[in-house]
Structures are given as structure tokens and as C-alpha cells.
Amino acid sequence: MIGLVQRILAKLRSLWFACVHAPRFGRCGRNVLLYAPFRVNGGEHIGLGDRTVMQRGAWLYCEPSEGQSGRLHVGSGCVFGYNNHITAVRDVVIEDHVLTANNVYISDNLHSYEDVGVPIMHQPVRFKNAVVIGEGSWIGENVCIIGASVGKNCVVGANSVVTHDIPDFSVAVGSPAVVIRYYDRSAGRWESKGVLRQGKG
Structure with missing residues (x-):
């Protein structure tokens, strides 16, 4: 019974969001939900995919630099924790x-x-x-990603600061973040290294 009530409430919240807030965005998919309070700047440049959920305290900001185009695109099926801040002046894709x-x-x-x-x-x-934050990746608590991309199915450990690209299928930790584990496609298994050079793997 409790599960049924929770599903009904979630559906009502999604409908409310679709009616009241979705028009603020350049694109807003089905069953999107941002829990209040949240903040949006430059919504016309922001796209949200189907079934994406953001917990309370989200701030989405996309204000292109003068004379430039800009976008902040979030894909489908994403789940964001509390107090996430995503900002773009030109190009951020999740x-x-x-x-x-x-x-x-x-x-x-x-x-x-x-x-x-x-x-x-x-x-x-x-x-x-x-x-670009690649499909299927997991970004840990208090992580900062600044002007760098994270590959597909990566793990970025808590409190890491990512300032260089992280390749697909990697585990990265630290400030600045370095790859400590990666999936070796030829061997078909995960390998551990003290430091893996950025861009390898």
C-alpha cells in the first residue's frame, strides 16, 4: 500500500512539473522531475531527457558567452543527488x-x-x-568536474576534482583525479594501476 501511494505521489509531482515548469526549458522529456527548491537560469538552452530526476537544491545554469551558442543537455534516465550544480557557457552534455x-x-x-x-x-x-559525462557513469559525493570529460561507465570517487579527461570504463580518484583502475578490453577484465596516463585505456 505504501509503495502504491509513493508511486501515485511521484506521478502527480511529474505531472505538476510538466504543466508548470517544463515550458521553461528548451526541451523537457516525459516524467521529468526536479524536486523543489531548484533554480534554473537560461532554461531555453537546457534540455532534459525522459525520466530524469534531480533531488532538492539543483541549479541548472546555461548562459552562453556573448556572440556564442550554448547548450546544457541532460540525457534520459539520469538521477542526480541533492545540491547538484551544473553550469555551461557553451557546451555541457550528460x-x-x-x-x-x-x-x-x-x-x-x-x-x-x-x-x-x-x-x-x-x-x-x-x-x-x-x-561530456558518458553514459552509465557514477559521480561520487562532492566531486567537481571542470572543463573535462568523463567516459562511459566510469566511477569518479568522492571528493575528486576532475580537470583532465577520464577514458571510458575507468575508476578515477583524487585532486586532481587520476585513473587507478580501468577495464582492459583485450583481457576482458578490470586492471589496477597506481597511475594510468590520461587518455590511455
Whole structure:
């Protein structure tokens, strides 16, 4: 009985979201749900795939740089933890069935700091690199991904800071994150290494 009530409530929340909030987005699939409170900036540049769910405290931001196009695309079947912050000035793509823990930050940009005569808060935000989070990956608690991509079916351990690309089928940890385990396709098994060079695997 409790399970039935929960399913009914989830369906009602999805319908409410579809009627009230979905029009704010460039694309919003079926059965999408962002639990309130959440914040959206530049919704017209943001796409959400079917059955994607974000827990409370989500902030989705896509404000393209002047004269540039921009997109923040989230695939289908993704589940995001509490207080996730995803920001794009040009290109962030999260593929299908990505799972995140709480307090995850994903960004294709950073603040300029080079002018020592100007407070950093008054210096421009600049694009670093496009970000792709590959299908089926798991992003742990308090992870920051800044201007780097994560391959398919990867694990990024808690508290990691990803600033370089992580190849498919890898486990990465640390600040900056390094690959400590990867799937060897030729051997058909997972292998452990102290450090795997970025881009290999």
C-alpha cells in the first residue's frame, strides 16, 4: 500500500512539473522531475531527457558567452543527488543513465584571475573546455568536474576534482583525479594501476 501511494505521489509531482515548469526549458522529456527548491537560469538552452530526476537544491545554469551558442543537455534516465550544480557557457552534455551523489559540481567554465589589479569576482567567466559525462557513469559525493570529460561507465570517487579527461570504463580518484583502475578490453577484465596516463585505456 505504501509503495502504491509513493508511486501515485511521484506521478502527480511529474505531472505538476510538466504543466508548470517544463515550458521553461528548451526541451523537457516525459516524467521529468526536479524536486523543489531548484533554480534554473537560461532554461531555453537546457534540455532534459525522459525520466530524469534531480533531488532538492539543483541549479541548472546555461548562459552562453556573448556572440556564442550554448547548450546544457541532460540525457534520459539520469538521477542526480541533492545540491547538484551544473553550469555551461557553451557546451555541457550528460548522457543517458548517469547517476550522481550529493553536492556535485559540473562546469565548462571558470573565473579569470590573471588581472591582479581587479578582484576575481569582477573578472570575466571564460570557457575552458566542452564537458561530456558518458553514459552509465557514477559521480561520487562532492566531486567537481571542470572543463573535462568523463567516459562511459566510469566511477569518479568522492571528493575528486576532475580537470583532465577520464577514458571510458575507468575508476578515477583524487585532486586532481587520476585513473587507478580501468577495464582492459583485450583481457576482458578490470586492471589496477597506481597511475594510468590520461587518455590511455
